[in-house]
Structures are given as C-alpha cells and as structure tokens.
Amino acid sequence: MITKLFLFLFPLEEKLIDVPQEIVPVAVPAPVKKAIALTFDDGPHPEFTLRLLEVLDRNSVKATFFVVGKQVRKYPEFLREIQKRGHDIENHTFNHPLLPSLDREGVIRELERNKVEIKKQTGFEPVFFRPPSGRYDVKVIEAALSRGFIAVLWSVSGSDYGATDPENIKQNVLFQLKDGDIILLHSGVEATLKALPGIITEIKMRGFEFVKISDLLKVDNELAKKETYIYKNFKPFILEKK
Ligand SMILES: [Zn+2]
Numbered sequence: 001m002i003t004k005l006f007l008f009l010f011p012l013e014e015k016l017i018d019v020p021q022e023i024v025p026v027a028v029p030a031p032v033k034k035a036i037a038l039t040f041d042d043g044p045h046p047e048f049t050l051r052l053l054e055v056l057d058r059n060s061v062k063a064t065f066f067v068v069g070k071q072v073r074k075y076p077e078f079l080r081e082i083q084k085r086g087h088d089i090e091n092h093t094f095n096h097p098l099l100p101s102l103d104r105e106g107v108i109r110e111l112e113r114n115k116v117e118i119k120k121q122t123g124f125e126p127v128f129f130r131p132p133s134g135r136y137d138v139k140v141i142e143a144a145l146s147r148g149f150i151a152v153l154w155s156v157s158g159s160d161y162g163a164t165d166p167e168n169i170k171q172n173v174l175f176q177l178k179d180g181d182i183i184l185l186h187s188g189v190e191a192t193l194k195a196l197p198g199i200i201t202e203i204k205m206r207g208f209e210f211v212k213i214s215d216l217l218k219v220d221n222e223l224a225k226k227e228t229y230i231y232k233n234f235k236p237f238i239l240e241k242k
Pocket of ligand 1: 041092096132133
C-alpha cells in the first residue's frame with residue numbers, strides 16, 4: 001500500500017508563478033535509493049540534441065526529455081535518436097503556450113496533439129507532462145488528469161534558460177542537491193552542454209544514481225482518481241496518506 005506522496009515544486013522559479021494557491025500534482029515515488037533525475041525541456045533541437053545525447057552516452061547517464069510537439073514535427077529524427085539511446089520522452093505540449101491562458105479544451109488539445117506526434121514517431125505514449133514555464137492552475141491540472149496526464153515539475157532548476165556561464169548553472173544544480181531531486185535543464189543551451197560533464201561527475205561522486213522520470217515516479221491510477229492534488233503554499237514536502 002502506498003503511504004507517501006512526493007510533491008514536486010519549484011523553489012527557484014516561484015516568481016514566475018502567479019496562481020493564488022499552490023496546486024500540487026501528485027505522483028508516487030518508486031523505491032529508488034539515492035536517485036537524481038536529469039530532465040531537459042524544449043527539444044528536440046537540430047543543433048544541440050545530438051551533442052547532448054553524446055555527453056549523456058559518454059557518462060552512461062539516462063535522462064528524461066520533455067519535448068515540444070512542433071519541434072518533434074520538424075525534427076523527428078532527433079526524437080527517434082533520443083528514444084534509441086534509451087532515454088524517457090515526455091510531453092511538454094505542442095506549441096509551448098502558457099497553459100493557464102487556455103480554456104480546458106485548449107489545454108487538452110495541446111497535450112493530446114503532442115502525444116499523437118510523439119506516438120507517431122516512437123510508438124510510445126507519454127503519460128507525464130511538464131507545463132511550459134511551470135505555469136498551471138486548477139483547470140490545467142484537472143483537464144490534464146481527465147486524459148490521464150500527470151504533471152511533473154522540478155525541485156532543482158539550473159536556471160540555464162538564456163544563461164551563458166556554465167559555472168553558474170553547475171552551482172545552481174549542485175547547491176543543496178538531495179535524494180529524489182528532479183533537475184530542470186534545457187535542450188538548446190550551449191552553456192548547459194558545457195556545464196553538464198562537471199555536473200554529472202559531481203553528482204556521481206556524491207553517490208547518486210541517475211534515473212529517468214519513469215523510474216522515479218510511478219503513476220498510481222486509483223490514487224490519481226481519488227486524490228489528484230492538494231493545496232499548499234510553496235514548499236516541497238511529503239504528505240502522509242491516511
Ligand atoms: Zn519549456
């Protein structure tokens with residue numbers, strides 16, 4: 001019986017969020033010890049994806065890619081390459097809109113359209129999604145769950161989007177890193193590629209294992225039906241289930 005739920009927030013990005021109350025997506029942690037998940041948003045990218053995959057391969061690390069449907073449509077060969085090398089592929093919407101600005105049907109369309117695109121190229125149907133810029137509200141979470149999509153945010157941000165200094169990214173990631181953290185990075189950033197080998201080396205030295213989101217989180221369908229989210233202020237925490 002599952003007794004705990006992990007709730008992933010985004011302490012470093014909270015200024016982006018303007019929802020009055022926190023709605024926390026729910027997933028169930030799988031029993032993995034000393035695990036860290038690396039996630040890369042916004043790909044596939046024609047210039048960067050292959051180089052990123054090479055860095056991961058050289059270091060024997062598996063990661064999770066939250067891909068954007070319009071990029072998948074333009075660069076399907078890079079999506080298939082991500083799959084071929086054994087990484088997770090998950091949903092980051094088709095057009096990368098801020099989901100709270102859409103109506104319920106619009107939210108569903110964004111997620112379904114990307115799912116179809118990913119399935120067409122890989123045969124795989126993603127279950128997890130990450131809302132662009134981490135922006136969501138009650139409507140977004142409920143609309144997504146009505147189609148079986150579970151939101152996954154992050155607990156550590158490299159703050160790499162638009163960044164140029166690899167050392168800053170490295171420090172952002174490694175500062176206060178702990179078991180079960182989900183690290184947010186981006187697919188199309190040169191400084192991220194430069195920072196990555198050092199980040200991976202340090203995380204391994206601290207004794208963590210790299211896992212994919214599908215290793216770290218298991219979806220409990222029954223639970224998702226009953227207790228899909230709770231309200232809480234910004235703060236990562238573990239909820240004991242009665
Ligand atoms: Zn994004």
